[in-house]
Amino acid sequence: MIxxxxxxxxxxxxxxxxxxxxxxxxxxxxxxxxxxxRTVLPDSLSVTRSDSALxxxxxxxxxxxxxxxxxxxxxxxxxxHSSQLLWTDDRWFGNLAWRLPGFFLRxxxxxxxxxxxNAWGEDWRGIAILMDGRPMNDPITGTYNLYDIxxxxxxxxxxxxxxxxxxxxxxxxxSTLNFVTRQYNTLHPITKIRYxxxxxxxxxxxGLFSQNLLRGLNFMFGFxxxxxxxxxxxxxxxSTAPVTQGAIVDDWNVRTRLRFNFSDRLNVALTDFYxxxxxxxxxxxxxxxxxNVFDDIAAFVINPNALExxxxxxxxxxxxxxxxxxxxxxxxxxxxxxxLERSFSNPGSQFNLLDISDSHYAEVRGARVQQSFHAGxxxxxxxxxxxxSQYSSSGLHDSTQxxxxxxxxxxxxxSVFLTTSLRPAEITRLDVDIRYDNGYAQPAASYxxxxxxxxxxxxxxxxxxGRSYRFPTFQETSWADSSILRPAPIREEQHTLMRAGVRxxxxxxxxxxxxxxxxRVNDAIVxxxxxxxxxxxxxxxxxxxxxxxxxxxxxxxxxYSHFTLLGTLLYTHYTEADTAKLLSPDxxxxxELSYRNKFFRDALDAKFGLRTHFMNGQRGMTFVPRTTMxxxxxxxxxxxxxxxxxxxxxxxxxxxxxxxxxxxxxxxYLITPIYPMPDRIFRFGVNWAFFD
Numbered sequence: 001m002i003x004x005x006x007x008x009x010x011x012x013x014x015x016x017x018x019x020x021x022x023x024x025x026x027x028x029x030x031x032x033x034x035x036x037x038r039t040v041l042p043d044s045l046s047v048t049r050s051d052s053a054l055x056x057x058x059x060x061x062x063x064x065x066x067x068x069x070x071x072x073x074x075x076x077x078x079x080x081h082s083s084q085l086l087w088t089d090d091r092w093f094g095n096l097a098w099r100l101p102g103f104f105l106r107x108x109x110x111x112x113x114x115x116x117x118n119a120w121g122e123d124w125r126g127i128a129i130l131m132d133g134r135p136m137n138d139p140i141t142g143t144y145n146l147y148d149i150x151x152x153x154x155x156x157x158x159x160x161x162x163x164x165x166x167x168x169x170x171x172x173x174x175s176t177l178n179f180v181t182r183q184y185n186t187l188h189p190i191t192k193i194r195y196x197x198x199x200x201x202x203x204x205x206x207g208l209f210s211q212n213l214l215r216g217l218n219f220m221f222g223f224x225x226x227x228x229x230x231x232x233x234x235x236x237x238x239s240t241a242p243v244t245q246g247a248i249v250d251d252w253n254v255r256t257r258l259r260f261n262f263s264d265r266l267n268v269a270l271t272d273f274y275x276x277x278x279x280x281x282x283x284x285x286x287x288x289x290x291x292n293v294f295d296d297i298a299a300f301v302i303n304p305n306a307l308e309x310x311x312x313x314x315x316x317x318x319x320x321x322x323x324x325x326x327x328x329x330x331x332x333x334x335x336x337x338x339x340l341e342r343s344f345s346n347p348g349s350q351f352n353l354l355d356i357s358d359s360h361y362a363e364v365r366g367a368r369v370q371q372s373f374h375a376g377x378x379x380x381x382x383x384x385x386x387x388x389s390q391y392s393s394s395g396l397h398d399s400t401q402x403x404x405x406x407x408x409x410x411x412x413x414x415s416v417f418l419t420t421s422l423r424p425a426e427i428t429r430l431d432v433d434i435r436y437d438n439g440y441a442q443p444a445a446s447y448x449x450x451x452x453x454x455x456x457x458x459x460x461x462x463x464x465x466g467r468s469y470r471f472p473t474f475q476e477t478s479w480a481d482s483s484i485l486r487p488a489p490i491r492e493e494q495h496t497l498m499r500a501g502v503r504x505x506x507x508x509x510x511x512x513x514x515x516x517x518x519x520r521v522n523d524a525i526v527x528x529x530x531x532x533x534x535x536x537x538x539x540x541x542x543x544x545x546x547x548x549x550x551x552x553x554x555x556x557x558x559x560y561s562h563f564t565l566l567g568t569l570l571y572t573h574y575t576e577a578d579t580a581k582l583l584s585p586d587x588x589x590x591x592e593l594s595y596r597n598k599f600f601r602d603a604l605d606a607k608f609g610l611r612t613h614f615m616n617g618q619r620g621m622t623f624v625p626r627t628t629m630x631x632x633x634x635x636x637x638x639x640x641x642x643x644x645x646x647x648x649x650x651x652x653x654x655x656x657x658x659x660x661x662x663x664x665x666x667x668x669y670l671i672t673p674i675y676p677m678p679d680r681i682f683r684f685g686v687n688w689a690f691f692d
Contacts, residue, residue, distance in 0.1 A: 110675070121572060164450075184210040188692065193208075254272075274313045437471075465496075471492045482538070509559055526547070526632075539627060581619065
């Protein structure tokens, strides 16, 4: 039986961490030699304020930056830093997927819905989502809904792909995304509010308050609420069953943090991150009953009453320390706990005779410690990680079952990892990553190596090779559900990834990259459509002996005067057991052209942009709301499409106003069958900070 509280083992881990850190704190206080690299840090929001007095506050000397960063640095000039994202009209991190080379988001076209992220030929089950270095993937399905991470909570996004992903997390052969949250050290109170409004009463409100309570002790509180009436209103008035959900969204996030900067040698942060999602899971548009699937009024959805409720609490105790005079010797420790509950219900109706309900419960406890060091031409980060997870499902019932079923599972994983980078000469860099995971039927060792050549100043040539594992999720191995079929026990996947490419960089003027990749997966775990003995639809989970994805990913960033041009390219060719399949578009092109300047004697700082997306035809993957799975589509073909957007960001004082005119040409298109993407819509938003 799972107990909804911290286990004795988790408490023991936290106690040992404190026992280890306190002596280190005493030693650090005894060290008298000053660190020449330490500086007085400005407030993390001071980039939006002209008051220079804050930046000179001597109390900030205790603040150690980059807590939670896997790279041990905060890059305010990076494309995915919060100061740069203020100049976009993005509402959630799924909007950023096109900016990452090799990535593709399978969107459902409605706010709050769990879109499937893909990276370098691997879907979201093989992409690790971290927050300050702690895992956020659902312990049952291995997935994560990017809508659940508020953009206002994040300072920068760190992306690790290929070999570099191995050392960051287990079960991450595709990529690792680490969301480094914003840490505050504010002598005076800071209040921040963000509001975004879209059609269908789609509203998002985010509020934040931060202030130092004592010297070195900061308190932060934030919340976000997203609501939407959903689309396809015709389904509410013509169905014989009373419709209460449709595609409504009512999502809450409440985040609190206490950060105590003991000294300039040790900082500790305790974070509570609570999320509750109430989401109408309509199953998409019913193609057979809808005369026009792109008409929000006339279209009928498949399950007008289906509803998913997910609540989870993520608690993290994070510490960062510099216990020697070498500022590059950074220690980070993270103890974390996750409690998750999910329920799904779909009352029967005239068009859906099944009466479905089920619930799941999961709990995760873990700890991670890593140490970074540099010695001459060598830099390395090594560490250990421990994680125990368990889940249970109860109350599972549908009309094809005579009784409810209950299922339980447990898993404990211990890991050791090491990432190294060696620069033996000016024109060469070698990278080696090793990871050892123990806790499955047999221990697994993942490893990879890469080489980068610098033959000329603006040019880089690189190649890497890695072998890694993706272990099956609880859902894949033991989810008890009449809609899931398993012809045989599920085995882990073995991934081999080879990449090679070129980068061309000229300061802030031009950055160009082009990467070819080849991913081969043995015993790949795939989801295929099936039918039960009762005639209802089901999902077959099985291992396919061999799957291969070959592709080409590119990115372009050009800046001249006040203009900026961004572009990404992704081409993929997928074969499953030597059979080519178009499960995703083989060609995806995205671009953005923007102009930024100051007007009215610098009173207005404005950015205007034009964005376009193109996707080639595909068969696609169908979303199954009951199980949060994406299954091979066999219903329709999805044609190619092009979309055009206009946007503007206006900065007036401390307020950023965003205006978006999406799908300007009213293109009718799909990314996921059959979830029609929105028609032409206008969106308005404001992001405002107050410093008194």
